[in-house]
Structure formats: structure tokens, C-alpha cells
Amino acid sequence: MAVSRCQRLSGALVQELLATVDTVLFDCDGVIWRGDQAIPGAPEVINALKSHDKRVFFVTNNSTKTRAMYAEKLGRLGFQASEEEVFGTAYCSAVYLKRTAKLDGKVYLIGGNALSQELQRVGIQHVGSGPDPVTGSQNDWANVPLDPDVKAVLVGFDEHFSYMKLARALRYLDDPRCLFIGTNTDTRLPLEGGRAVPGTGCLVRAVETVAHRKAQIIGKPNHFMFDCLASEYGIQPSRTLMVGDRLDTDILLGSNCGLKTLLTLTGVSQLEEALEHLESGSEARLCLVPDYYVDTIGDLLPALQG
Amino acid sequence: MAVSRCQRLSGALVQELLATVDTVLFDCDGVIWRGDQAIPGAPEVINALKSHDKRVFFVTNNSTKTRAMYAEKLGRLGFQASEEEVFGTAYCSAVYLKRTAKLDGKVYLIGGNALSQELQRVGIQHVGSGPDPVTGSQNDWANVPLDPDVKAVLVGFDEHFSYMKLARALRYLDDPRCLFIGTNTDTRLPLEGGRAVPGTGCLVRAVETVAHRKAQIIGKPNHFMFDCLASEYGIQPSRTLMVGDRLDTDILLGSNCGLKTLLTLTGVSQLEEALEHLESGSEARLCLVPDYYVDTIGDLLPALQG
Numbered sequence: 330m331a332v333s334r335c336q337r338l339s340g341a342l343v344q345e346l347l348a349t350v351d352t353v354l355f356d357c358d359g360v361i362w363r364g365d366q367a368i369p370g371a372p373e374v375i376n377a378l379k380s381h382d383k384r385v386f387f388v389t390n391n392s393t394k395t396r397a398m399y400a401e402k403l404g405r406l407g408f409q410a411s412e413e414e415v416f417g418t419a420y421c422s423a424v425y426l427k428r429t430a431k432l433d434g435k436v437y438l439i440g441g442n443a444l445s446q447e448l449q450r451v452g453i454q455h456v457g458s459g460p461d462p463v464t465g466s467q468n469d470w471a472n473v474p475l476d477p478d479v480k481a482v483l484v485g486f487d488e489h490f491s492y493m494k495l496a497r498a499l500r501y502l503d504d505p506r507c508l509f510i511g512t513n514t515d516t517r518l519p520l521e522g523g524r525a526v527p528g529t530g531c532l533v534r535a536v537e538t539v540a541h542r543k544a545q546i547i548g549k550p551n552h553f554m555f556d557c558l559a560s561e562y563g564i565q566p567s568r569t570l571m572v573g574d575r576l577d578t579d580i581l582l583g584s585n586c587g588l589k590t591l592l593t594l595t596g597v598s599q600l601e602e603a604l605e606h607l608e609s610g611s612e613a614r615l616c617l618v619p620d621y622y623v624d625t626i627g628d629l630l631p632a633l634q635g
Numbered sequence: 636m637a638v639s640r641c642q643r644l645s646g647a648l649v650q651e652l653l654a655t656v657d658t659v660l661f662d663c664d665g666v667i668w669r670g671d672q673a674i675p676g677a678p679e680v681i682n683a684l685k686s687h688d689k690r691v692f693f694v695t696n697n698s699t700k701t702r703a704m705y706a707e708k709l710g711r712l713g714f715q716a717s718e719e720e721v722f723g724t725a726y727c728s729a730v731y732l733k734r735t736a737k738l739d740g741k742v743y744l745i746g747g748n749a750l751s752q753e754l755q756r757v758g759i760q761h762v763g764s765g766p767d768p769v770t771g772s773q774n775d776w777a778n779v780p781l782d783p784d785v786k787a788v789l790v791g792f793d794e795h796f797s798y799m800k801l802a803r804a805l806r807y808l809d810d811p812r813c814l815f816i817g818t819n820t821d822t823r824l825p826l827e828g829g830r831a832v833p834g835t836g837c838l839v840r841a842v843e844t845v846a847h848r849k850a851q852i853i854g855k856p857n858h859f860m861f862d863c864l865a866s867e868y869g870i871q872p873s874r875t876l877m878v879g880d881r882l883d884t885d886i887l888l889g890s891n892c893g894l895k896t897l898l899t900l901t902g903v904s905q906l907e908e909a910l911e912h913l914e915s916g917s918e919a920r921l922c923l924v925p926d927y928y929v930d931t932i933g934d935l936l937p938a939l940q941g
Binding site: 460462463467468470471472487488489490491492495496499516517518520524525526527528530531532534535536538539541 | 836
């Protein structure tokens with residue numbers, strides 16, 4: 330099939346595309362659900378893909394849930410899914426520190442329960458989670474006690490982010506041997522109704538600024554999450570479809586890893602943005618253009634049921 | 636006198652330079668004091684400059700003190716100084732909002748007592764100062780109550796910086812008419828003994844990331860602080876000397892405003908950095924090269940007493 334750019338995926342083209350694909354990767358927020366509501370038709374689409382022998386995985390930058398929490402939510406919203414199909418940044422960050430970085434020490438964690446649990450599951454100890462309000466004065470902040478076993482700072486979503494956490498991160502990261510990992514750089518976490526809350530990217534940028542260093546980012550569009558999945562399951566990139574709602578994370582990940590890409594318009598990015606990238610003629614911006622788009626993944630259902 | 640680049644200022648050259656100068660601007664931290672200790676000889680140098688009829692001003696990015704607090708500290712450490720000679724970012728931010736932006740409304744302040752007091756002094760009301768710990772869940776953070784009179788967000792040094800403050804700033808700054816001001820972008824605040832605490836730049840970057848906007852920065856190297864001072868006192872840039880310890884704020888401000896510049900080596904920047912900029916031959920980097928340097932401003936004392 331000839332490569333097309335930003336083509337509406339409907340009718341016979343759906344079956345034509347699926348015949349060239351073994352594996353489908355779905356982003357979650359804005360793609361298969363919004364907040365606590367499944368996108369209409371999404372469970373049926375994913376369950377039908379599986380009954381057509383497609384392998385399905387859920388690939389999300391959100392670090393606030395463990396694999397088990399995602400599997401529970403997926404099941405509750407009507408998706409057939411198991412823990413092993415979920416690749417979130419909480420899980421992948423723990424895998425990165427354990428397998429890739431071969432961390433021998435503790436983590437100073439700016440992050441919540443899910444990150445905490447995934448680190449524990451791979452046997453990595455951590456300090457730092459929970460509230461850390463400021464006390465004392467400048468000299469106290471500059472001399473906060475450190476845990477000498479900490480060999481990495483991991484920054485994920487943390488609603489208890491505070492000035493004291495920045496002060497501790499500064500001191501740990503002043504040692505150039507201390508690893509510096511960020512789960513993802515999404516600047517906002519969109520909620521239902523158009524509202525949003527600050528995303529992990531804000532916290533990562535603050536820590537990068539104080540550390541005078543860049544974090545190694547685990548999440549999309551960096552290829553680590555796909556590598557992690559591909560190495561466990563023997564995925565062939567050219568026969569894999571990435572479905573997402575963000576050009577700068579999902580679609581760019583697909584381009585970076587040689588996957589086919591499908592933009593769904595139920596989340597962050599608009600069709601107009603994709604078309605602007607396409608029409609710019611800039612090679613760098615073409616990486617942000619999906620092969621296909623749909624208004625909602627529910628639009629795939631007729632072809633799968635036909 | 637011919638312009639020289641990065642020349643040691645000593646001996647007869649001190650008097651030669653001072654003959655061409657009416658006004659001397661001093662940065663504070665790392666220049667005239669470190670923490671709560673005056674740099675040896677600094678009070679005598681500044682007092683002698685005044686007795687030689689030079690006008691002296693104190694120009695600092697630090698937003699944690701009001702003009703009155705600075706005057707008190709200066710006096711306590713032996714400097715002859717009055718409030719009117721102090722141009723800190725707490726005062727200048729209030730002046731900017733009042734005179735330049737002609738703000739008609741309240742400020743959402745991420746900042747401490749000094750900013751709070753300087754805003755009050757110019758008659759600007761504000762909300763937001765003090766601790767703001769997280770409560771509730773995502774939907775609560777996305778729907779935090781807003782003060783409808785807030786027309787500007789001001790970010791300065793705030794040891795109570797928290798996730799909730801980011802969430803509120805996001806909502807205020809989603810209105811494109813809401814002004815967005817940062818006091819300064821220093822990434823760290825150096826203390827005595829080589830230690831440091833996170834600087835306002837970390838907080839400004841976090842808010843810029845969530846807001847998808849850049850803040851208007853009041854502090855050095857932006858020229859607003861010098862404009863503020865020059866308009867009040869009728870300063871002639873070419874007959875003004877800026878003395879500082881940072882190439883990227885103090886010396887760059889001097890270059891940006893057409894001042895003579897003197898680097899003192901008792902603070903952040905090293906002579907080697909200045910020489911690397913000089914030898915790079917890059918036009919952009921030449922702005923970071925001081926005209927002169929001294930090991931400490933105490934070195935100027937013999938020439939002033941001679």
C-alpha cells in the first residue's frame with residue numbers, strides 16, 4: 330500500500346490498513362477514554378481487533394497509575410485487557426532504572442503512589458514521596474539531609490511538588506554520577522470539559538532548571554517505551570499502528586520508531602495542526618503528520634464488524 | 636579612553652576610569668556582601684565613592700527584600716545607603732505593574748513578603764501569598780476558584796511554591812489578557828560556603844511551561860531595571876559603571892544598556908568564563924565580556940583613598 334499523509338481512514342481503507350498490521354498501540358487519555366468515560370465505541374473496537382487476532386497494547390505517558398491500576402480501569406470501562414498489555418511511564422521508568430541503567434542504589438522520587446509501587450515491584454528502594462512543605466530558612470534548605478544511597482532522581486507527576494523537593498533535587502543532582510530521569514514532558518493533563526491541570530513537564534522543567542542538566546525522558550515521543558514493548562513482544566515496527574491524540578507525543582513516537590500512525594480527534598491535537606505541518610514542507614514537521622486520521626476511534630467499528 | 640576588554644582594574648587605571656564615570660551601580664549578593672557578611676573593604680569603597688561625589692545605586696535581582704529591608708541591611712553592614720538608592724526586583728516589579736503596565740486589577744502573586752509589601756506600597760492588591768498545599772483531586776485542581784479581579788500573575792522567589800500555585804497560574808494565564816511577569820530568571824541563589832538554593836528562574840520556567848507563554852522578566856539582564864533607575868535619576872549610560880559578579884545578568888545588562896562594566900570575582904562567574912567568551916570571537920558572546928575585572932571590590936580602595 331502506498332504511503333499516504335493525513336488521509337481520512339474510513340470505508341474499505343480500514344480493512345486495507347488492518348491487513349498490513351499485526352499490532353496496534355493505543356494512547357489512553359483522549360483516545361480510548363476521557364477522564365472516567367470510555368470514548369463511545371472504543372471498547373468494542375479494541376475487543377474486535379483482538380478477536381481479529383491483532384495484538385493490542387496501551388502506551389501512555391501518564392505516570393499516575395500502575396499496570397495493575399490501568400488493567401482495572403480498562404476492565405471497568407469494558408475493555409478486554411491485561412496488565413501485561415499496559416506500558417505506562419510508571420512501569421517503564423522502573424524498568425529503565427532496573428534493566429537499562431542497572432541502578433545500584435535508591436531513587437529520590439518526585440512522584441506519586443503508582444511510581445512508588447512500580448519501583449517497589451522491581452526491587453528499587455526510594456525516598457521522597459508525599460508532602461514536603463518548607464521549613465526553616467535558606468541555610469536549612471541548602472543543607473537538607475541527603476540519603477547517601479540515592480543514585481538517581483526520578484521526576485513524574487506529583488501533586489505534592491514543592492520548593493523543598495526542588496532543593497533536595499538540586500543537591501542530589503549536583504553529583505554528576507546521579508542519574509536524572511523524567512517520566513514525560515506533557516505540559517498539561519487535559520480533563521473532561523476542556524479543563525486541564527499542570528502536567529509532569531512543568532515539574533521536569535523546574536528540576537532541569539535548578540540542576541543545570543537535562544533529564545533522560547522515558548515517555549513518548551522518546552523511543553524507550555516502544556523499545557521496551559518491542560523487546561518483550563518481538564514487535565515488527567512496519568506492521569504496527571500507533572493510535573493517539575497528540576502530534577507531539579503519539580504521532581512523533583510513531584515517526585521516530587517507523588510505525589504507521591493514526592490521529593484521533595477526540596483529544597488534544599486538531600486536524601488543522603496536522604495539515605499545517607504537512608503543508609509547511611519542512612522535513613522536521615513532517616514527523617508530526619499522521620498517516621491517517623479519524624474523528625473518533627469508534628469510526629473504525631463498522632469495518633471491524635463487517 | 637580607549638575601550639579595553641576584560642582588563643584588570645588596578646593602579647592608575649582606577650582613577651582614569653572613575654574620571655569618566657558619574658554613577659556606579661552595584662549588584663549585591665556576591666559583590667558587596669555574601670550572605671550576612673560584607674565583602675571586606677566593600678563598605679569603605681562605596682562610602683569613598685560617595686565622598687568623591689559619585690552617585691551609587693544597588694541593583695539586585697533578589698526579590699526577597701523591599702527597598703526598606705535593603706536599606707536596613709546596608710546600614711547594618713556599614714554602607715551609607717538610603718531606600719531610594721535600592722532597585723530590587725520586588726520594588727521594580729511593583730513599579731512596572733503600576734507605571735508601565737498601568738495595571739487595573741489585582742495580582743496573583745507567587746512570591747513572598749517583600750513582593751507583597753512593595754505591591755501594597757504602590758496600591759496594588761494581590762492574592763496568593765503564603766502556603767497553598769494541595770487538596771482534593773484533579774477535578775478540584777482544574778476548577779480552583781479564581782478571583783475575577785486578577786489581571787496579572789507575578790512570579791518571584793517563593794519558598795511556598797507548590798503544585799496548587801501552578802494550577803491557579805494555569806487558569807489565570809489561560810486568559811490572554813492576563814499579564815505575566817517574572818522578577819528574574821536566576822536558576823540558583825548562591826549562599827556562603829559554595830552551597831545554593833533553587834532560584835526564582837526554576838519557578839518562572841515551571842509557570843511558563845504550564846502557561847504556554849513566556850513571562851515578561853523585570854530583572855537583569857533585561858533593561859527595565861536600568862530604565863526605571865535612569866528615568867528617575869537622569870542617568871547617562873556612557874558615564875555609568877555596572878559592577879557585578881555574574882556575566883549573564885550583571886555584565887549582560889551593562890552591555891545591553893551601553894554601560895561600562897566591571898566583573899568582581901567574589902561571586903558566581905569566573906575570569907576563565909569571561910576570557911572564553913572573549914576568545915570565542917562570537918559577537919553574541921562579547922556581550923558577556925566585562926570591560927574590567929577585579930578580584931574583589933576591596934581592590935579599589937587604595938586608589939580611592941590615595
